Amino acid sequence: MQPLIQANGQPRLGVFDVPPAQVNYRDYDLRSPMGRRLGALARWRRFHQFQYFGLISDQLIGGCALANLSLLGVGFVYLFQPATGRLLERRFKLPLGLGCEFSQNPQQGVCQLRWRGNLLRLENQAVGAEKHLRVELDDGTQIDASFSEAQPPFQPMCIATPIANNGWAYAQKVAGVTCSGQVRSALGNFDLQALQAFAHHDWTAGFLRPQTCWNWACLSGAVGGRRLGLNLSCGVNETSFSENCLWLDGRLYPVSGVHFQFDRRQPLQPWQIRSQDGQVELRFEPAGMHHERVNALIVASDFRQLFGRFHGVLRPAGETVVPLQGQWGFVEDQYVKW
Known part of the structure; x- marks a missing residue:
């Protein structure tokens, strides 16, 4: 494994079979749009990073994210119980x-937020390709969840794309892996393995556009006795290369560009998601939403992550059609200025 930034100060770009050893952004030769070399302060201000761990089962859905926006550290965690419609949420914003602590190694390291007796911790371990989520809140909520990309074998999506004329993004994504662990909350106590829960994971960092927006869709679960994962995005990571893909039993199948059709003013109405190559034809019916809004002049974000059910078909190349009949998953609508 090599670091992402090469000796000439430029990132390696493309889709990788092996993740980089380090996203060594401090070695990047950052320039202004007109070619003027920028220093360490500009690199610190422009570099942003986030990590996300999601849980999906018929009985419990959850998500936890950490983001380094240079001027602001952001974290959130939520749990949703489909049977009752109850939603527990906590948000943290630290100037x-x-x-906060953020590792620049997507395979080995810790990203975490500590504030007044609350802990959000995402730990990645190279041994066993394991991902761990640990949450401890002052209201008694506890989450201890983990999965492995090694047993059974899983092929993550690892991609680096150019952005504008002076930026890039690295993303490493996983969906369609079984998950184990425990959840204790006001919703009850849950054994994730007993729930047959699945997980998905996103590690993204880079020099993104100062103002950007994207849509995203993801699901993890079992369909017809096979492990299924889906990762679709529009707006980021599609310059020259695309992160769009699906997984069957850990094998990755690339997907072309996708279109998200929805009403931004009424996001809880159904969404339509289709790919140009015909592999994806889905309808998403939201059941609930986690909404984050930050407006701090220099930094702003309007973030909606919706959880609900997917209906439709997937047509992976060389495989039989995979019908979706109410599988739980996520979609996202995000605007950010940073």
Whole structure:
């Protein structure tokens, strides 16, 4: 494994079979749009990073994210119980990321937020290709969840794309893996393995556009006795290369560009998602939403992550059609200025 930034100060770009050893952004030769070399302060200000761990089962759905926006550290966690419609949420915003820690190694390291007795911790371990989520909140909520990409074998999506004329993004994504662990909350106590829960994971970092937006869709579960994962995005990571893909039993199948059709003013109405190559034809019916809004002048974000059910078909190349009949998953609508 090699670091992402090469000796000439430029990133390696493309879709990788092996993740980089380090996203060594401090070695990047950052320039202004007109070619003027920028220093360490500009690299710190422009570099952003986030990591996300999601849980899916018929009985419990959850998500936890951490983001380093240079001027602001952001974290959230939520749990949703489909049977009752109950939603538990907590949000954290820490100026200058005080109380936050972010590793630049997507395979080995810790990203975490600590604030007044609350802990959100995402730990990645190279041994066994394991991902761990640990949440401890002052209201008694606890989450301890993990999965492995090694047993059974799984092929992650690892991609680096150019952005504008002076930026890039690296993303490493996983969906369609079984998950184990425990959840204790006001919704009850849950054994994730007993729930037959699945997980998905996103590690993204880079020099993105100062103002950007994207849509995203993801699901993890079992269909017809096979492990299924889906990762679709529009707006980021599609310059020259695309992160769009699906997984069957850990094998990755690339997908072309996708179109998200929905009403931004009424996001809880159904969404339509289709790919240009015909592999994806889905209808998403939201059941609930986690909404984050930050407006701090220099930094702003309007983030909606919706959880609900997918209906439709997937047509992976060389495989039989995979019908979706109410599989739980996520979609996202995000605007950000950073």
